[in-house]
Amino acid sequence: MIEYRLQLSRGTLEYGTMKSTTLLAALVPILCLTACGGVPEPADLVITGGRIVTMDPDRPEAEAIAARGQKVVAVGGSAEIARLIGDNTEIVELDGALAVPGFIEGHGHFTGLGRSRMILDLTRVENFEEIVEMVAASVVEAGPGEWILGRGWHQEKWSSTPEPNVSGLPYHRSLSEVSPAYPVVLVHASGHASMVNAVALELAGIGDDTPDPAGGEIVRDAEGRAIGVLRETAEDLVGSHLDTEPDEATLRKVIELASRECLAKGITSFQDAGSSFALVELLRSMAENEELDLRLWVMLSEDNESLAAGLPGYEVYRAGDDYLTVGGIKRWIDGALGSHGAWLLEPYTDLPTSTGLNIVTPDELRESARLALEHRLQLCSHAIGDRANRTTLDVYEEAYETVPEPRDLRWRVEHAQHLHPDDIARFAEIGVVAAMQPIHCTSDGPWVPERLGEERSRTGAYVWRDLFEAGAVIASGTDVPVEPVDPLPSFHAAVTRRMADGEAFYPNQVMTRMEALNARTLGAAYAAFEEDIKGSLEVGKLADVTVFSRDILTIPIEEILEAEVLYTVVGGKVRYRAR
DSSP: OHHHHHHHHHHHHHTHHHHHHHHHHHHHHHHHHHHTTOOOOOOSEEEEEEEEEOOOTTSOEEEEEEEETTEEEEEEOHHHHHTTOOTTOEEEEOTTOEEEEOEEEEEEOHHHHHHHTTSEEOTTOOSHHHHHHHHHHHHHHOOTTOOEEEEEEOGGGSSSOOSSEETTEEOSHHHHHTOTTSOEEEEETTSSEEEEOHHHHHHTTOOTTOOOOTTEEEEEOTTOOEEEEEEETTHHHHHTTSOOSOOHHHHHHHHHHHHHHHHHTTEEEEEEEEEOHHHHHHHHHHHHTTOOSSEEEEEEOOOHHHHHHHOTTOOOOSHHHHTEEEEEEEEEOBOOTTTTOSOOSSOOSSOTTOOOOBOSOHHHHHHHHHHHHHTTOEEEEEEOSHHHHHHHHHHHHHHHHTOSSOOOOOOEEEEOOBOOGGGTTHHHHHTOEEEEOHHHHHHHTTTHHHHHHHHHHHHHBSOHHHHHHHTOOEEEOOOTTSSOSOHHHHHHHHHHOBOTTSOBSSGGGOOOHHHHHHHHTHHHHHTTTOTTTSSSOOTTSBOOEEEESSOTTTSOGGGGGGOOEEEEEETTEEEEEOO
């Protein structure tokens, strides 16, 4: 933890002048009025009457904080802060609840969350037959030729295996029978595979003889027949026929749905893992017109050619008073373990013919790295399998060595789910952030050993403790809509690694509660070069606060999931309060 603290300190020093200036500007009115014997200017918001964990090493806890405008202007005891209460000050009485720095979603898909609320939710289905029934019901309500869309199924979580099947994946026959005139696309929980029906296959021109695209697979049976499941880039064969550019009204609805759910779960900032230039322009307009209710830090997911054309002169940095920043470039090196798409050094234990799929080649990643360096953006690469992670670290290390002057790059590996033990220390050695999602560990844990075997699972799967001890920085999130955006199940997973059956997945890798909180606040802020304004409750920083009904840092570990979000404060405004 010493190295981790030093890394965070070095990150703060880089912004030292900015931070000191902000701090002085916030303190001058109070200091001047106090010295003159006057009454300090009232705060707009005071939070008091409970335990406030600040994540500030100089003052780890407080009884109260005050905000004026978007910033924290005072942190201290209840009596001290009471001097800042005026006639128009909003007071949040904690009544013994816990207040912490606003939770940051360290890796998720913002519009994916909103869109998932407008299609079939397949996250809780028990079996394939239930999916067929849901599609049949949707067909009754659908207009002529309307696409039937859904997301969230996972064959490893079904109570029974469909027959016939290929590696547990169903044939499309019964799905096609209930939707003979409607194209159907049902996306895997991971987002890295889709089930489609006969109409969708026909629209995309996919037959038994259609070759697999680079980085993708049309799943076939032993006779070579396409069963209706598409992995990775093969999904694009059907996806390209969808209307991928919804109108502005639809996008605004998507953003509203995502924002509402995030705020209800205590999320004040969201690190979005992949959006287009076009979507960013809408978000920029909304930020500048004060239409965003939480803060977004965005990775661009355009291809290299589009980035090369669009990035010169392009900058979106803390637009709309710190509500929107474009800080990274997103790349997908491989797929997911659940769909056998993660790129491995050795074959899958349960599919010995495959080592997974490489989506963006090393040379394409090198070009992305060049663009990131040229335009001073972070490179953020989805890497789940050990080969994908090693390849990503290799490319990052090569790129870092080309930088003539010392630069704090903080490039990121998104997920880092399965690492070869030899690569764990490299995260800290190179200076790469591990953007991980603890909830994946407990959600996937029951079937991960089937994919990787016991040895690879034990030494390389979700190895948070090993990364911490090597000195790496971890930023935590949920990968929503792959998993729910609710941070409490993910926090619980981080500190217990306890799966649904009550067993812990290699519990020697757990985080402490403070490490888990750090990964959700200061660590996540550091991962986006935002620790000067976010991640801790200090004078001069943004007044972003999450209030929980229970003290998740001290209550019995089995009670963490009983806690609820009482208030979500963004920029000194209460954006959500529990009814």
